[in-house]
Amino acid sequence: MPFCIIILVLLTIGLIMMFSASYPVAYYSLGNSYYYLVRQLIFAAIGVACMFGVSIFNYNKLHRIVPLIMGISYLALIIVLIVPSGEAGVHRWIPLGPFNIQPSEIAKFSTILFFAHWCSKHYDKMQLPKFSVLPGITVFGTTAMLLFLEPHYSGIVIIAMLTVLMLYIGGMKTRYLAIGGIILGAVVIVLAMTGGLTYAMSRMDGWGQSLEYTTEDMWQTTWQTRNSLYAIGSGGLWGLGLGQSRQKFLYLPEPQNDFIFAIVVEELGLVGAVLILLIFALLVWRGITLSLRSKDNFGKLLGIGLTSQIGLQVILNILVITDWLPNTGISLPFFSYGGSSLIMLLAQMGLVLSVSRTANIEKQ
Template sequence: MADKGIYRDRDGGLTLGHRQPVAQARKKLNLNFKSIRHGVDRPFLILILTLLGFGVLMMFSASYAWGLNDMGDGYYYARKQLTFAGIGLVGMLVASVWDYHFFQNTWVCYIFYIVMYGVCIYAAFFGSATADASRWIDLGFVQFQPSELLKVAFIMIFAYIMAVNFPKFDHWKYCVIPFTVIMGLTVVVLTLQRHLSAVMIIGVIGVSMMFVSGMPAKTFWKFMGILALVAVIGFVGLTLIGKFSYIQDRITSWRNPEGDIQDSTWQTYNSLLAIGSGGWFGLGFGESKQKFLYLPEAQNDFVFAVICEELGFVGALVVVVLFVLFVLRGFYIAANAKDRFGMLVAAGITIQIGLQAFLNIMVASNAIPNTGISLPFFSYGGTALIIQLAEMGILLNISRQGNIKK
């Protein structure tokens, strides 16, 4: 028989009622799909599928010439991306029905984070390197980028600590210290990988999640002060040992994209040519000129430039609007989540995808220095696409259990 008394609920608060036996609670938490009251958020699902379909189509167009050049097959990258998309959709389906509270467990959250952190350290020292950035592990059939999973682990552990410690947020040692330590460790390993864009994303995700968590303003600004101090000390130290020397070259290229078009500014210069050539309505699907080996990474980091060249300002605007709608609907799901943990996870994932899209578009248009970041759902990459779709499944799962009118 269940005991009656005061116990902690999922958000870490105190509740008067009956405590369920542990085995029964775990069974209900992970396996009782009847507790999922509604279907998924259909507008959000349609939005995901639209982004995925549009993304694969444009990636195919952008990759055709590079496929012929690299592999002797213009359909090479498209076929692989379709395979990754299929695997990702299966992952999205599973994640959409498996209770997201599975991650609201001390052992699951910490083990997930520690394992991915260890794999990222391995990648930093023993992984495959591209342009002096060691971020990948060669599995033979695919290049695995563990930092993509580290972002998910970071969101989960942040959401878990915030949900559990929320009643004690007035005591800074329960929120400022653990968040500073986790963010600091994450930034260090990403810096070792020379993954500056991921450092920026992790920083924004962490700060944004703390802002929406309900943390008292005094505690939040104390965290921001400590974080800023640690960031300055770390940046100065790494600069002195030459770890960030490449950043100055990228800033120089950003400020003058025509300064060295045969070498350091070649990629940015050709990206701007592609964007400018598109005009209002573009040259037509498949008619890009810059993708014919002029624009490096046309199928990856600079796929947006090809979209602008082929579909023009109108096509680029459609992409931007789709991501804006994605962010708005993601925050809507977060606002109507069943509990604090779900709200924070949904907010973190939404911020991650929206920020990546924003930074990629800014890089392609030379609004910020080149940071080597992909466009979600559009850029070629198996690890990123599969994990992004699995994250979409988690958001759909949160929408299933939330208070959203279907």
Template structure:
């Protein structure tokens, strides 16, 4: 019963310490760290391709004696830093294609290729979503988003041609989404058991810790499908409270961004807040079979040391922006 909570508590303690430290540091230091962090992310995303497979994917770097490291989590952080850095320095030129589109497309394209090789479709979609929102908030011309949509279609077509392994991978996910009961013991198993868990929770749930579906029925109940267990144990009421928490975080993030001392602080806050909320929306959509299964975790809930520590560190940066906004006000 404590197999997951013990290491998670350790990661939470480290993450809270990182959050406190980040909240006391002037967030402008991340101007200097943006490009180095992106470089580290690229190196790690290349390195992970040489790691052993787990569930048909190469997403984790094994650290002997320490556990595993998920480079995609660091890549999300790096994208937010670099995009915020570029936009804050060039916000008056963001309408131009050479400034408001090209550098971001190059960064996202390079990271997308590396993540699709894992393959990590959900992480790729999330990074594209974060990047697009930061570009929109930063002032990129709206007409360029239409071109980006066309470029995205072309990129998908290119990926299908040059990465043929993605075709059966994506096709299986799509078919199991459209009719999970067509293969209840295969690709549809996870979705079906998730829906059983959600339905059996009723209004108030079975009680904390009383889930039945987590015992060898729902695969990865501590990770990607933890929200279905939340629904089973806490019911409709508890699930709504969890969603409300993410909504409150979004509203608070928007409030801090609007009061931020400068463009860089506002963009960092938007990026980190959007990352959490968008990832939560995608996770909840997956476990309720609203969208195809993409293998994405629920922020702050799912088991995973890298994710938890990075998320808490990012919240520390948001707190730093908030603290400096208050100091300037008074």
């Protein structure tokens, strides 16, 4: 119950802040201040229904459908490359009537699910490369290749982190992870030297230079990150007040998406931002604690992986909006606008609740 309450508290705060951040741009660009709020409320209602529905589902039955879910993930990653590209020639979403599906969100879940299944099934053999290195390279490599073609580099980074986490807690030897990191680093260097990372390098332009007004081009390149820093700085200790942000009035582009936490800091200040981050930390801690109580390794690995995904995305999002990382498009869980992310996250939290429920029944 405490874990469920924490999720609903974060979701409620996220909906309030998403509306506060989005109504100016929704009014100016779409003529309807409530456009993003109404859609996000629909996504939230579907997500909460999925969360409670999944929470009474026996997570162990997922063992049987791992190949199916992996197949759906790969199919979606292939389909998105076929549909017409969006802005800047990237392929990120599959249009489905009035809504869009983002395959990378499915890929994150399928990666966690596969490694939870594999590591629990071969737990006593994970010290052997055949049962750890080979599946790790196969699953991550194929998924990363499809994301590379979109291109969606932030998705690759998150899935790489999730792969390392799942293999590590699944029993893989640390030296294999180190060797894999060296090989991956070498691949990145080769791609960068051969021009294969042109899009990624363009996103790194201006990184760490948001407040340095050197050229007109740099001024335009760092526009979003610079206004994010302005928002954070003007929030001060206590903030300007809920709804009182200035940067959301067409200064900070897409304030309802990846940079929403900058508006949160501007309106609620350092105190409000820290409290929200503490709630996120409490969610991750509680989720991992519940998962460790599971009666089987599959429940432990699945719950830890799903909960850790939230923690990773929160950390990376904060690093991006403060210019500690390049602007790579990482959403803030439960806050950023987007149906695929919100529904998938809530459904995944339902699985953690399922793990906890099963553990409690076994305990009784």
